[in-house]
Amino acid sequence: MAAVAPVVSLHEQHPDDLWNKICIAFPVIANEPLMQEYLEEQVLNVLELICQHQLSTFIEDYVVDKIQHITMQKIVPDFWSKFCKRENEMQGFESFRDAVYSVYNSLISFCPVFERLEKLRNISGIHRVVNGENTLLGTFKVIIRSSLLSQLPLNHPKITEDFYRISFKVFCNSDNYVGDQDDSPEDMVHCSGCEQEIGQCQCQSIILVFHEVNQKLIELDLLERLAGEVITSLIHLRIENHVEESCKGSFDTSHISTLEKWLDNVVMGWLRRIFNGSSENVKSEKKTEEAIKKFKQKLAHFLYETYTRTRIEQLFNIIIEYPDSQPAVEDLRICLQKTDLRPYLTQKLQRALETRLLHPGVNTPDILTAYVAAIRALRQLDSSGVLLETVTQPVRQYLRWRDDTVRCVVSSLTEEGPSELADELVRGEALQLDEGVPSDEDTENWEAWNPDPVDADPSKTSKSRRTSDIISMLVNVYGSKELFVNEYRTLLADRLLSQFSYNTEKEIRYLELLKLRFGESQLHYCEVMLKDVYDSKRINAHLDSDPNFNLDKQQFPATAMILSAQFWPPFKEETLELPSFVKEHLQTYTKAFETLKGNRTLCWKPHLGSVTLEIELKDRKLNLTVSPIHATIIWHFQSKNQWTVEELSQIMHVPSTVLRRKIAFWQSQGLLREISTDTFLLVEENPSRSKCPVPAEMVCEDEESESAMASAHDQREEELQVFWSYIVGMLTNLDSMPLERIHQMLKMFASQGPTAVECSLQELRHFLDRKVREHKLLFSGGFYRLPKP
Structure with missing residues (x-):
């Protein structure tokens, strides 16, 4: 070994007497224990003798080498041998304790040598x-x-973890018990700290050992190197579990301050005991306090990050429950300022919206409700509006793809009862559309200006993100308020034509509110529609009271809703041949109107309106309010008891598919019965009803409520047909044109005037491609041309 050579050299140069004296002063050289019976005076004489022979450096190096050799060969193997056996946590606790005690005792045994x-x-x-x-x-x-x-075994973290896990558990239990001992159950059998029976509780001894072991590790400078990673891992796990337990499904309470107090009292209290080595009352050194302070900063950041990730995982549910979940949103806003998890939030929330909301299984009203809640919640989360703009981009695209989005939005704006969109409409703010042009107002409060986040879209101004309200954002989904105004016209038309009461007070109120949003010019047609209803009521009252016409004394008294055709949305193209006596009365009404209005006449829509019927059967009498087509069907059964669908179709000029659906209503009322395929018989007496009294009158309204207006898709197709004549003329004169040139010329010539129809580039491409499929256009090399005759 390396330590033998110096010994041989020593014996060769110096007498045995000197060597023996050196071994007396430093018996570790001869692997002997320190002899306490030798007086310090003898030791000092040996030390002086070593100095006289100039052997100080040599002896020091030799003793250090010898101690290092003993450490490598005996102390360290003995230390790690304690980590070999582990059957449970308590055995691991004891093994770690014994290992630290053994290495510390080695230090104590060598201290006299180092002093000499x-x-x-x-x-x-x-x-x-x-x-x-x-x-x-x-x-x-x-x-x-x-x-x-240098000799770390593979299983050393497990034993170390056992020691600190048990200590942490006992520490937490001791604090909880001291604080809540009056609430502790009297019949508790096992201690929740050490999990032993109450009579054999080891918590106090565990805490004492915990302090002693940590004190020894600190003296050896081994605490951070040997147990730092394990302690950090345990604390992180404890923080994660505590955050999850505290915040699971609880969105109506703020948890930040509670978690911060818990971290300072429980976690940092445990760490202070580790670093101080005894109780909390012992004053720590300045270096230790700085280390604890730095550790607390790291743990506080980890706490914020863990809490933020937990809330991000729950963010979809938090948004759905907003505004009840406002405390959770506010917590998340504060935590986002302390962490760098903004990209993580954007990614997770977008994925949650796409998987849980944006699919055909969710109704459009539910998607709109979630979108409105997201606008409110994300506005509180990020006042700049950048997060809202980024996260909800897939929602806006999906809503633009759904055909019924606009109708659902307009219906929510003007529906009865509590509605967030209706409340927004009542506020009466002006509509904010994305213009992309900064205004002078952006620089008014320049001292309070803050830059947008790095993920902001540079093409949009920060003012538009901050000022756009919910209705404005819904309109911006399509980028055009004309689409919403046209949908409101259709909805208003359906409401006016379905109520038959001439009561327009509620609709006038909604119209005035919409004017504040969309402007009076956009809603001029709707004003005319409401005026038509008022005029119709006045005209009907005048004609009924005029003795020259006596309309109220006719066999078939009628009132009419007189509409200005050019101001109302297009109607469905449906035909209906009314009974002759009904047409005669309608003609009489037309003549009376012409007499009143001079140069104006009426064009009747026979399939619209309602008819009040009184039906007398052998066993009952019914009063019903139905549509004209229902009334015409049952009227024909007055002249003949049995009809086929084909016969009714020919005489009424109504398609057979429509008739079958309408006849089902009379079947549900028990008036018609299908005796064979598409053959129906009038049922004047129902045996099942004869046993029970039949009321003298029964009012049954037609439950079917179909829109009388053409669908938005049909209206748009009719509007786009306006462009077709222009396109044919352009291609006739110029032979072939690309899509962009056609679009520019249409904007220049065809999209002018008060009733101009707008068409986007993408919509025009779809329209032209459809014409290509219909073989009315040819497309080649990016150019459109007319087919040769």
Whole structure:
């Protein structure tokens, strides 16, 4: 071994008497224990003798080498041998304790040797740095650390973790018990800290051992190197579990302050006990306090990050429950400022929206409700609006793809009862559309200006993100308020044509609110529609009271809803041949109207409106309000008891598929019965009803409520047909044109005037491609041309 050569050299140069004296002063050289019976005076004489022979450096190096050899060959293997057996946590706790005690006792046994070496240094006047340390005790600690870490066994973290896990558990239980001992159950059998029976509780002894072991590890400078990673891992796990238990499904309470107090009282209280080595009342050194302070900063950041990730995982549910979940949103806003998890939030929330909301299984009203809640919640989360703009981009695209989005939005704006969109409409703010042009107002409060986040879209102004309200954002999904105004016209038309009461007070109120949003010019047609209803009521009252017409005394008294055709949305193209006596009365009404209005006449829509019927059967009498087509069907059964669908279709000029659906209503009322395929018989007496009294009158309204207006898709197709004549003319004169040129010329010539129809580039491409499929256009090399005749 390396330590043998110096011994041989020593014997060759010096007499045995000197060597024996050196072994008396430093018995570790001869592997002997320190002899306490030798007086210090004898030791000092030996040290002086060593200095006289100029052997101080040699002896110091030799003793240090010998101690290092003993450490490597005996102390360290003995330390790690305690980590070999582990059957349970308590055994691991004891093994770690015994290992630390053994290595600390080794330090104690070598302390007299280092004291004598220090005296030798003082006598010889030599000051050296060995292994980076000025003192020999520090040198020994370096030897211990390097030797221990060089022989790490694979299972050492488990034993260390057992020791600190049990200690942490006992520590938490002791604090909880002291604070809540009055609430502790009297019949508790096992201690929740050490899990032993109450009579055999070991918590106090565990805490005592915990302090002693940590004190020894601190003296050896081994605490951070041997147990730092395990302690950090345990604390992180404890923080994660506590955050999950505290915040699971609880969105109506703020948890930040509670978690911060818990971290300071429980976690940091445990750490202070570790670093102080005894109770909390012992005053720590300045270095230890700085280390604890830095550790607390790291743990606080981990706490915020864990809490933020937990809330991000729950963010979809938090948004759905907003505004009840406002405390959770506010917590998340504060935590996002302390962490760098903004990209993680964007990714997770977008994925949650796509998987849980944006699929055909969710109704459009539910998607809109979630979108409105997301607008409110994300506005509180990020006042700049950048997060809202980024996260909800897939939602806006999906809503643009759904055909019924606009109708659902407009219906929510003007529906009865509590509605977030209706409340937004009542506020009466002006509509904010994305213009992308900064205004002078952006620089008014320049002292309070803050830059947008790095993920902001540079093409949009920060003012538009901050000021756009919910209705404005819904309109911006399509980028055009004309689409919403047209949908409102259709919805208003359905409401006015379905109520038959001429009561327009509610609709006038909604119209005035919409004017504040969309402007009066956009809603001029709707004003005319409401005026038509008022005029119709006045005209009907005048004609009924005029003795020259006597309309109220006719066999079939009628009132009409007189509409200005050019201001109302297009109607469905449906035909219906009414009974002759009904047409005669309608003609009489037309003549009376022409007499009143002079140069104006009426064009009747026979399939619209309602008819009040009184039906007398053998066993009952019914009063019903139905549509004209229902009334016409049952009227024909007055002249003949049995009809086929084909016969009714020919005489009524109604398609057979429509008739079958309408006849089902009379079947449900028990008036018609299908005796064979598409053949129906009038049922004047129902045996099942004869046993029970039949009321003299029964009012049954037609439950079917179909829109009388053409669908938005049909209206748009009709509007786009306006462009077709322009396109044919352009291609006739110019032979072939690309899509962009056609779009520019249409904007220049066809999209002018008060009733101009707008068409986006993408919509025009779809329209032209459809014409190509219909063989009305040819497309080649990016150019459209007309087919040759």
